[in-house]
Amino acid sequence: MRNSTCPDTRWAWIEIDQAALRRNTRAFKSRLGRGTQLMCVVKADAYGHGAVPCARVMRGAGADQFAVATVEEGIELREAGIEEPILILSEPPMECVATLVNYDLMPSIYNEDFALAYGECAASMDRVGRYHLAVDTGMNRIGLLPKEVLEFRRAIDFHRGLECAGTFTHFATADVLEGWDFDLQWKRFTDTITALEQAGLNPGLVHCDNTPATILHPETHFDMCRVGVGLYGMHPSEVTVPRLDLEPVMSVRARVTRTAFPPVGEGVSYGYVYRVPKQNIQIATIPIGYADGLSRNLSGKMEVLVGGMRCRQVGRICMDQCMFAVDVNGARSYRPAHPVSCGDLVTIMGEQDGDCITADDIAALRDTINYEVTCNFGMRLEKVYV
Ligand SMILES: *Cc1c(COP(=O)(O)O)cnc(C)c1O
Numbered sequence: 374m375r376n377s378t379c380p381d382t383r384w385a386w387i388e389i390d391q392a393a394l395r396r397n398t399r400a401f402k403s404r405l406g407r408g409t410q411l412m413c414v415v416k417a418d419a420y421g422h423g424a425v426p427c428a429r430v431m432r433g434a435g436a437d438q439f440a441v442a443t444v445e446e447g448i449e450l451r452e453a454g455i456e457e458p459i460l461i462l463s464e465p466p467m468e469c470v471a472t473l474v475n476y477d478l479m480p481s482i483y484n485e486d487f488a489l490a491y492g493e494c495a496a497s498m499d500r501v502g503r504y505h506l507a508v509d510t511g512m513n514r515i516g517l518l519p520k521e522v523l524e525f526r527r528a529i530d531f532h533r534g535l536e537c538a539g540t541f542t543h544f545a546t547a548d549v550l551e552g553w554d555f556d557l558q559w560k561r562f563t564d565t566i567t568a569l570e571q572a573g574l575n576p577g578l579v580h581c582d583n584t585p586a587t588i589l590h591p592e593t594h595f596d597m598c599r600v601g602v603g604l605y606g607m608h609p610s611e612v613t614v615p616r617l618d619l620e621p622v623m624s625v626r627a628r629v630t631r632t633a634f635p636p637v638g639e640g641v642s643y644g645y646v647y648r649v650p651k652q653n654i655q656i657a658t659i660p661i662g663y664a665d666g667l668s669r670n671l672s673g674k675m676e677v678l679v680g681g682m683r684c685r686q687v688g689r690i691c692m693d694q695c696m697f698a699v700d701v702n703g704a705r706s707y708r709p710a711h712p713v714s715c716g717d718l719v720t721i722m723g724e725q726d727g728d729c730i731t732a733d734d735i736a737a738l739r740d741t742i743n744y745e746v747t748c749n750f751g752m753r754l755e756k757v758y759v
Contacts, residue, residue, distance in 0.1 A: 380755045384628035385661035387756045388723065389422055393606055393620035395434045400617060401587065401600050402435030409594045411435050412580065414601030415450070416442035416462065420744060421666070421751020422605055422623055425453040426758050431604065432457060440599055444469050447478040460505055460539070463515050470494040474502060479538055481507040483517045488529045496534030505539035505577065510561040511554065512545045519565040526574050539597070540566065540576035547586035548610035555586075559593060585609040588616050607732055607743040621731065623747050624723025625667075625754065627659035628716050629679070630694075641696055642688025647673060655699040657684075657713050661721060662693040666749030674738045678725040679717055682710050722750070 380386050402411050413436040419427040428439055428450055438458040441447045447459045460479045470491045473480055475498075482488050482504045495502030506526070507516035517525050522540075529535055542562045546554045562581055569576045578596040584603035586593055589612065606621040608614050633656050641647045641656055649656070659677070663669040672689045677697050687698045697719075700710050722730050732743035739746070 378757055378759070379626070379628060380757065383660060383755060384630055385659060385665060385754060386626055387421075387750055387754045388624040388626055389426065389756055389758045390620070390622050390624070391426075391430050391758055394422070394427060394430045394604065394622045397604050397606050397619050397622065398431045398434035398436060400619065401598070401603060404587065404591070404617075405594060405598060408596065410437035410578065410597040412438040412440050412460065412597050412599045413604055414440045414462075414583075414599055416440065416446060416601070417748050418446075418751050420602060420605050421747040421749065423751070423756045423758075424449060425455070426756070427604075428453070428455050438597065440601075444472060444476075444478060448472070448476050451476045451478070458503075458538070464507070467491075470502075471498075474498055474500050479503045479505055481505050481515065481541075483507050483509075483515060483525075485525065485528055488535060489532065492529065492532035492534035494534070496532070500534070501536045502534050503536045503538040505541055506537055508540060508542045508562060508565050510542040510558040510565070512543050512558075514543070516542065519561050519568075522565050523568060523572055523574070526569065526572075530574065537575060537577045539578040539580060540569065541580045541599075544581065544583060544586050547583055547589065548612065550589065550612050555590075559590075583609070585613055588613045602744055605747060607747070621723065623732070623750065625661070625721040625750050626723070627661050627719045627721060629657045629713050629719060630660050630715060631658040632656070632713060632715060640688075641698075642691060644689055646689060647687040647698075653701045655701055655712050656687070656696050657699060657717075657719075658694055658696050659719050659721075660694050661754070662691045662695055664692045665753050666746070666751065667695065667721065668739050668749065670739050671735070675721075675735065676730065678720040678728050678730060679713055680711065681726045681728075683728060684710075722746075 413431045415424045418424045440460045444465050467487050467490050471494050474495045491502045509516035546552045580597035582598040584600050587598040602609050606619045635649050639649045661667050669690045675686045676683045684697045688696050732746040735746045736743045
């Protein structure tokens with residue numbers, strides 16, 4: 374394991390492996406054909422990894438464009454000097470059209486009122502409002518239905534303040550092999566693009582692939598792929614695992630802040646759902662809790678890595694701290710347990726001493742997906758870029 378530096382103010386932090394992020398980005402870029410751009414999805418603060426530092430690494434490793442979820446996220450990138458095109462993955466409120474033009478952020482568009490307000494605003498500032506048209510081919514989330522696309526384009530294309538920079542859709546089931554649902558969405562999308570071209574309307578960059586589609590369906594890459602979770606070294610599904618090697622980028626670490634050997638029968642943490650069951654159980658505290666994304670649902674279920682051991686977290690996870698138990702003497706004999714000390718390094722997620730806890734492991738315990746695990750850890754913990 375690398376030397377862990379830790380912030381001065383708190384003994385719990387996220388470690389971001391920039392080299393792994395760079396290699397993952399390159400791995401995706403090298404899968405795309407010459408004519409296909411890589412749009413790196415850095416929404417939700419780069420899935421908790423920190424949007425600006427991650428975007429800086431990605432742009433040196435093959436990113437052509439960026440995508441975010443909100444206008445605020447786009448502004449953050451622009452103010453940090455990111456100059457690549459930035460797409461907002463849904464249509465923001467109409468009140469922000471001037472902000473979009475000022476910061477050169479491309480909205481996804483599917484309402485005529487919004488499109489015309491945006492074009493009007495851009496024209497009044499002597500600019501062109503570039504946008505991507507969203508097509509709903511079956512996700513039933515955002516976009517125009519395929520049958521509405523031609524009429525919509527004809528209704529707004531007259532506007533000199535508007536330019537269609539792209540047309541895209543989003544798959545609901547790209548992570549399933551051999552899916553009829555995927556095939557139907559794909560057909561609806563390609564039919565829509567063909568109809569646009571036959572009508573003499575330029576669709577701009579055509580794109581539809583998220584991480585799983587990029588890995589599993591190279592025939593659907595078109596002009597650009599929108600890759601998110603894979604850049605951060607996580608697989609969107611088990612079926613993509615054998616197709617591409619990815620390296621986890623985020624680790625979550627802490628240092629022990631306090632230790633004790635409470636007498637047998639003592640309760641630990643709120644509600645005393647855990648009581649010390651026998652002699653020689655050491656209870657150690659780490660300063661990370663559910664407000665740091667360590668979901669309270671993990672209470673009593675998760676383990677941490679410390680000093681070459683795997684130790685069970687015990688008692689309810691608090692907002693800012695939690696405890697784990699070291700079964701001194703009584704532990705499995707192949708891995709003798711020994712007491713820990715204040716300041717000892719603890720890994721909540723990531724590698725330590727040849728053992729590893731992944732975002733997928735934590736997601737399984739929480740009954741969620743790896744995406745949510747890293748997003749949640751990003752909420753409050755300080756990020757250290759190594
Ligand atoms: C989040 C998102 C992506 C990226 O998805 P991953 O599975 O993380 O690659 C791509 N496109 C849209 C529209 C999204 O919302």
